Amino acid sequence: MSFRPQELPAATPKKKVTLARLAEMRRRNLPISVLTAYDYPTGQRCELGNVDICLVGDSVAQVCLGYDKTTSLTLDEMLHHCRAVARACKTPHLVADMPFGTYHVSVADAIRNAVRLIQEGNAESVKLEGGMDVVPIVKALTTAGIPVMAHIGLMPQRAAALSGYRVQGRDAQGALLLLHAAKALQDAGAYGMVLEAIPHKLASLITDTLSIPTIGIGAGKGCSGQVLVWDDAMGNWTGHKAKFVRRFANLGEVAAQGVNDYVSAVQSREFPAEEHTYDMHTGEWEKLCSLLEEGSS
Ligand SMILES: Nc1nc(=O)c2c([nH]1)NC[C@@H]1CN(c3ccc(C(=O)N[C@@H](CCC(=O)O)C(=O)O)cc3)CN21
Numbered sequence: 404m405s406f407r408p409q410e411l412p413a414a415t416p417k418k419k420v421t422l423a424r425l426a427e428m429r430r431r432n433l434p435i436s437v438l439t440a441y442d443y444p445t446g447q448r449c450e451l452g453n454v455d456i457c458l459v460g461d462s463v464a465q466v467c468l469g470y471d472k473t474t475s476l477t478l479d480e481m482l483h484h485c486r487a488v489a490r491a492c493k494t495p496h497l498v499a500d501m502p503f504g505t506y507h508v509s510v511a512d513a514i515r516n517a518v519r520l521i522q523e524g525n526a527e528s529v530k531l532e533g534g535m536d537v538v539p540i541v542k543a544l545t546t547a548g549i550p551v552m553a554h555i556g557l558m559p560q561r562a563a564a565l566s567g568y569r570v571q572g573r574d575a576q577g578a579l580l581l582l583h584a585a586k587a588l589q590d591a592g593a594y595g596m597v598l599e600a601i602p603h604k605l606a607s608l609i610t611d612t613l614s615i616p617t618i619g620i621g622a623g624k625g626c627s628g629q630v631l632v633w634d635d636a637m638g639n640w641t642g643h644k645a646k647f648v649r650r651f652a653n654l655g656e657v658a659a660q661g662v663n664d665y666v667s668a669v670q671s672r673e674f675p676a677e678e679h680t681y682d683m684h685t686g687e688w689e690k691l692c693s694l695l696e697e698g699s700s
């Protein structure tokens with residue numbers, strides 16, 4: 404008996420999404436779809452749904468673990484989620500976020516921690532937030548053969564330092580800094596780049612300037628691809644909703660109804676019904692009754 408969720412047989416064997424494939428998609432202007440995944444079932448949905456890249460985002464801190472910020476997440480917690488997603492996610496490229504503090508101490512420490520995400524987490528690449536400041540880290544990681552996805556614009560790990568989740572690059576000077584950072588990160592070897600919450604014209608300019616794919620979230624339709632947090636996209640998140648979120652399903656409502664129905668059914672003793680129960684083998688109940696009678700006499 405297998406306790407693994409049923410997997411639908413693929414009509415045609417699926418082709419692994421490699422970095423070469425992502426570069427090709429960028430060249431041919433084929434949109435890249437990215438979703439976060441945090442566990443085996445969400446990873447499996449991404450696998451079955453032909454998502455190109457699965458991101459084990461540090462948003463797991465908020466949407467799965469109940470922390471109020473991503474900076475609370477530890478590397479060990481990230482590894483636990485990453486391993487689960489990796490068991491399901493075979494075709495999409497699998498990226499893991501480097502948690503806050505795991506790439507800030509030194510280059511050596513960043514490499515050590517990225518190696519853990521690859522070796523223990525079974526991620527294929529790592530993502531880290533930062534502009535010019537992280538260029539040496541990105542260079543060192545890619546030199547060591549660890550593919551890096553950069554992440555500029557709104558950087559949630561810096562929400563406290565920046566006094567909130569704010570759109571970046573709204574003025575010319577800020578926009579120029581982002582463009583320069585984007586180029587420097589590409590030169591440092593990043594294979595792709597998340598552009599979060601920046602004006603759409605700037606995102607298009609960065610995308611057209613770079614040769615690597617850009618993945619937008621609140622960055623408009625001019626990017627090479629798009630990412631959303633799983634729970635935002637599937638309507639399973641009841642907290643704050645950023646302007647860039649669109650709901651593609653209503654899992655939260657469906658689950659709430661399911662919980663209500665379950666509790667009512669238990670309270671009314673409508674569930675469990677006969678069909679959910681087991682019988683003893685024929686004659687065994689009578690035997691048990693005799694045994695009990697003998698015992699009591
Ligand atoms: N559920 C969820 N979705 C996410 O996209 C997400 C997380 N959690 N947790 C980690 C970070 C935090 N992120 C956020 C959080 C808030 C905004 C936000 O509300 N931004 C304002 C911008 C306001 C402005 O500067 O004009 C917005 O209204 O969209 C954006 C990204 C993205 N990440």
Ligand SMILES: CC(C)C(=O)C(=O)O
Nearest residue numbers: 439460461462597630
């Ligand atoms: C929002 C995406 C890009 C992310 O970094 C995360 O999920 O943590």
